[in-house]
Amino acid sequence: MTAFETWLAMGGYAAFVWPAYAVAAGVLGGLALWSWRRHRRSVDVLARLQRQFGARK
Amino acid sequence: MLTRLANPARFMRVSGALLPWFGGASAVVLALGLVWSLLIAPPDYQQGESVRIMFVHVPAAWMALSVYLLVAVASGGALVSRHPLAEIAAQAAAPIGAGFTLVCLATGSLWGRPMWGTWWVWDARLTSVLVLFFLYLGYIALVNAFDDSSRGARAGSLLALVGVVNLPIIKFSVDWWNTLHQPASVLRLGGPSIDNSLLLPLLVMASGFALLFVWLLFLRMRTALNEKKARALSLYGQPPARREDSARARSPGLATGPT
Numbered sequence: 001m002t003a004f005e006t007w008l009a010m011g012g013y014a015a016f017v018w019p020a021y022a023v024a025a026g027v028l029g030g031l032a033l034w035s036w037r038r039h040r041r042s043v044d045v046l047a048r049l050q051r052q053f054g055a056r057k
Numbered sequence: 058m059l060t061r062l063a064n065p066a067r068f069m070r071v072s073g074a075l076l077p078w079f080g081g082a083s084a085v086v087l088a089l090g091l092v093w094s095l096l097i098a099p100p101d102y103q104q105g106e107s108v109r110i111m112f113v114h115v116p117a118a119w120m121a122l123s124v125y126l127l128v129a130v131a132s133g134g135a136l137v138s139r140h141p142l143a144e145i146a147a148q149a150a151a152p153i154g155a156g157f158t159l160v161c162l163a164t165g166s167l168w169g170r171p172m173w174g175t176w177w178v179w180d181a182r183l184t185s186v187l188v189l190f191f192l193y194l195g196y197i198a199l200v201n202a203f204d205d206s207s208r209g210a211r212a213g214s215l216l217a218l219v220g221v222v223n224l225p226i227i228k229f230s231v232d233w234w235n236t237l238h239q240p241a242s243v244l245r246l247g248g249p250s251i252d253n254s255l256l257l258p259l260l261v262m263a264s265g266f267a268l269l270f271v272w273l274l275f276l277r278m279r280t281a282l283n284e285k286k287a288r289a290l291s292l293y294g295q296p297p298a299r300r301e302d303s304a305r306a307r308s309p310g311l312a313t314g315p316t
Contacts, residue, residue, distance in 0.1 A: 017106060024113040027156050028157075031153060031273065038277075039277070
């Protein structure tokens with residue numbers, strides 16, 4: 001086994017270690033992406049309304 | 058005084074300046090933490106490589122508890138002072154806390170299977186953390202359950218406050234009851250019982266999680282304030298100058314219309 005394969009195998013715990021990191025990355029990454037998109041949309045909507053009404057910032 | 062210090066306009070200014078720093082810092086610290094956790098840290102002498110699950114499980118658990126405390130304190134503040142930012146902070150933080158709790162439960166299960174021989178047991182620690190997850194979900198559902206958003210916020214705040222009793226139960230469950238879960242090894246009297254080679258990457262990951270939380274919290278609070286402003290603009294053609302205006306914006310039936 002190469003050093004990389006040894007590392008991937010995680011001493012026989014690969015089936016538990018990698019899913020654990022995948023779940024964390026998926027949940028937190030998903031949360032970040034969702035929050036970021038919603039933030040972008042709120043900025044766009046507000047900017048459009050402010051142009052429309054010529055409101056002060 | 059607190060009201061003057063934390064008015065929404067000042068919050069937008071300060072958080073806008075801090076947002077990229079927290080985003081960048083969390084990315085750097087999490088990258089460092091991942092390399093340290095997966096490559097540099099040595100395997101545990103008893104648990105072998107499976108100990109690497111700890112580096113996501115334990116920080117997620119710490120955040121799950123701390124974020125709930127923040128939701129509860131902000132909810133208490135919202136009930137007492139009716140400060141608009143308190144409500145917004147609690148509602149912005151709750152989904153992040155639920156996310157951390159989910160990560161904690163899932164990684165704990167993945168760690169329990171090889172170490173305890175089971176994915177799940179109904180013991181004190183695991184069950185009380187599951188209750189925490191449901192408290193988060195209940196809070197989020199309750200806040201969004203009313204047509205009148207201020208009533209939803211009040212009901213949610215009450216639930217968040219009552220749920221605080223669960224926090225000491227989680228923290229001390231490993232001491233009060235017999236459980237499969239090990240007792241605290243970092244935050245305990247007499248100092249951490251964990252070796253530095255494992256403690257340091259754990260603390261780096263925990264800092265990364267905390268930075269990520271602050272970034273997400275600011276981002277979500279800014280989103281909520283933008284949406285509130287946009288709602289008022291589309292109703293009145295001007296942003297809410299004061300809280301009374303935004304209160305009226307929630308119940309347009311009472312509004313006298315644009316002036």
